[in-house]
Amino acid sequence: MTQRRSLLRAATLVPLASPALAPLALPRRALAQAPGFPSRPLRILVPAVAAGGSDTATRILLPSLAARLGQPVVADNRPGGSGNLANEVLAQAAADGHTLQMGTIGNIAVNPLIQRNLAINPLRDFTHVSLAVQVTNLLVVPADRPWRSVAELVAAARARPGSLSYGSSGVGSAGHLAGALLDQVAGIESVHIPYRGGGQLITDILSGKLDFSFATAATTLDHVLTGRLRALAVPSAERSALVPTVPTIAEAGLPGYAVLNWYMLVAPRGLPPAVTATLNTAVRAALAEPEVRRKLAQQGIEPLPSTPEEATAFLGAEMTKWAAVVRQAGIGTE
Numbered sequence: 001m002t003q004r005r006s007l008l009r010a011a012t013l014v015p016l017a018s019p020a021l022a023p024l025a026l027p028r029r030a031l032a033q034a035p036g037f038p039s040r041p042l043r044i045l046v047p048a049v050a051a052g053g054s055d056t057a058t059r060i061l062l063p064s065l066a067a068r069l070g071q072p073v074v075a076d077n078r079p080g081g082s083g084n085l086a087n088e089v090l091a092q093a094a095a096d097g098h099t100l101q102m103g104t105i106g107n108i109a110v111n112p113l114i115q116r117n118l119a120i121n122p123l124r125d126f127t128h129v130s131l132a133v134q135v136t137n138l139l140v141v142p143a144d145r146p147w148r149s150v151a152e153l154v155a156a157a158r159a160r161p162g163s164l165s166y167g168s169s170g171v172g173s174a175g176h177l178a179g180a181l182l183d184q185v186a187g188i189e190s191v192h193i194p195y196r197g198g199g200q201l202i203t204d205i206l207s208g209k210l211d212f213s214f215a216t217a218a219t220t221l222d223h224v225l226t227g228r229l230r231a232l233a234v235p236s237a238e239r240s241a242l243v244p245t246v247p248t249i250a251e252a253g254l255p256g257y258a259v260l261n262w263y264m265l266v267a268p269r270g271l272p273p274a275v276t277a278t279l280n281t282a283v284r285a286a287l288a289e290p291e292v293r294r295k296l297a298q299q300g301i302e303p304l305p306s307t308p309e310e311a312t313a314f315l316g317a318e319m320t321k322w323a324a325v326v327r328q329a330g331i332g333t334e
Contacts, residue, residue: 033069033070033278034097034272034274034275034277034278035274037096037097037274037275037278038069038070038071038097038098039071039098040071040098041071041072041073041074041098042065042069042071042072042073042074042097042098042099042100043073043074043075043076043098043099043100044058044062044073044074044075044076044100044101044102044265045076045077045078045086045089045090045099045100045101045102046058046075046076046077046078046086046101046102047078047079047083047085047086047087047101047102047103047104047107048077048079048083048104048197049077049079049197050077052197052198053104053135053216053218053261053263053299053301054102054104054263055075055077056218056299056301057102057132057133057135057263057296057299057301058075058102059075060292060295060296060299060301061132061283061286061287061292062074062075064285064286064289064292065282065283065286068282068285068286069278069279069282082106082107082111082115082170082171082172083103083104083106083107083108083111084107084111084115084118084120086101086103086107087101087103087107087108087111087120087122088120089101090126090266090267090268091120091125091126091268091269093268094268095127095267095268095269095270095271095272096271096272096275097267097271097272097275097276097278097279099267099268100129100265100266100267100279101126101265101266101267102132102263102264102265103122103126103263103264103265103266104174104262104263104264105173105174105177105260105261105262105263105318106170106172106173106174107122108122108126108264108266108315109122109315109318109319109322110172110173110177110322110326111172112319113172113319113322113323113326113331113332114171114172114326114331114332115332116332122266122315123312123315123316123319124269125268125269126266126267126268126269127266127267127268127269127270127271127276127308128264128266128308128311128312128315129264129265129266129267129271129276129279129280129283129308129311130264130265130279130280130283130284130305130306130307130308130311131262131263131264131265131304131305131306131310131311131314132262132263132264132265132283132287132303132304132305133262133263133287133296133301133302133303133304134236134260134261134262134263134301134302134304135174135216135217135218135261135262135263135300135301135302136216136217136234136236136240136242136243136261136300136301136302137174137175137178137214137215137216137217137234137235137236137259137261138214138215138216138217138220138221138224138231138233138234138243138246139153139178139212139213139214139231139232139233139234139235139249140205140212140213140214140215140220140223140224140229140230140231140232141153141205141211141212141229141230141232142205142206142207142208142210142211142228142229142230143227143228143229143230144208145208145211145212145230147230147232148230148232149232149252150232150233150247150249150252150253150254151252151253153212153232154186154188154253154254157186157188157189157190158186158187158188161188161189162189162190162191163191164188164190164191164211164212165190165191165192165193165209165210165211166179166190166191166192166193166210166211166212166213166214167192167193167194167195167201167204167205167210167213167215168192168193168194168195168201168213168214168215169194169195169196169197169198169201169215170194170195170196170197171194171331172331173194174214174259174260174261175213175214175215176192176194176331177259177322177325178214178235178259179192179214180192180325180326180328180329180331181257181259181325182249182254182257183329184325184328184329185254185256185257186254190211190212193210198215198216198219201213201215201219202215202219202220202223205229206223206228206229212232214235214259216261216300217240217242217243217299217300218299218300218301221242221243221300224243231243231246232246232252233246233247233248233249233251233252234246234247234248234249235248235249235257235258235259236248236258236259236260236261237250237258237260239251240300240302241297241302242297242300242302262304264311264314264315265279265283267279276308277308280307280308283305284305287303287305288303288305
C-alpha cells in the first residue's frame, strides 16, 4: 500500500488528494456490480499496434477482467495519429462502460500539449477509471560506447553539444520526454530521433546508430544481459524491482529527475458513477492476482492501481509537469 502511494506521488512530485487506497485483494464474489452492467462484451481500445507495451499489458488483464465482469473483454488495437485515433473512437462511444481505452502517457497526457488544435482533451473529455500499470524503462547505451554512468554520458554531451543522439518510439512518448527532461536538468543538448514504435529503435541502438535511448525493459533487458547494451539508470523516481542494482537518474547525480511510463484505463465522459466503481474494483482486483502480477513482471511492468479520483488528479499533475518541459524543449514544432 505504501509503495503504491509513493509511486503515485513520485511520478508528479505532488501528493494526491485521496488519503488511502482501498484494499487490492478482493475475492471475485465480492465484486458489487452496477445494475444491468455489463450487458454485453466489453472492448478496450489500445492506441498502438499489437505486441507493444500497452497491448501487452491489456491482454494480460483481459482474462481476469472477463471473469470478474461476467462478459468477454477484448482488445481493439487502434494505432494511428500518435494515439489520437483511439481517443476519437473513445470520445464517440456510448458512455455505458462497454468501450474503454488503455491510455498512455503519450496519447492522453502529452498529445494535447504538443498538438494544440485537438478537439479532445482527455482530462476534460474522459472518465478516468483507474491508473493501471507503470512500465520499467532503462537508459541504455550501445556496448561500444565508453560511458559507464550517467555522469560520464552527461560529461560527453557537455563536451560536444548537439553531437549525441537518442531515439524514442515517437514524438511525445515517454522516451522522448525522458530525453528532453535530461537535456533540461543536466544542461546538455542532444538530438532526438523519433521512430514509429520500438522495433527499429532497438535495431539502430544495437548497431550504434544512436548514442543512447530511454526504452522499455521488455525490449532492452535481454540485450543488457547479453552485453550488447549497457544500462546506466532507470528514469523513474524509485529503483525498479526488475533491475534493483541499476540506480535512478536522481541517484546518479541529477536530483529531482523523474519520468514514469504509465498506462491508465479511461472511458467516455459521463460514465455513471456506479459503472465507474464496478470497473475500478475489477481492475484493482485483477492487478492484485498473483498470476497477473507474475506475467506483468516478466514484461517489466508493475501494477499501479488507483481510485478514479486519484487517476484524475494524477493525469492533471502529469499534464502540468510536462507542459513546462514541452514548452522549453519546443516539442510540437518538430
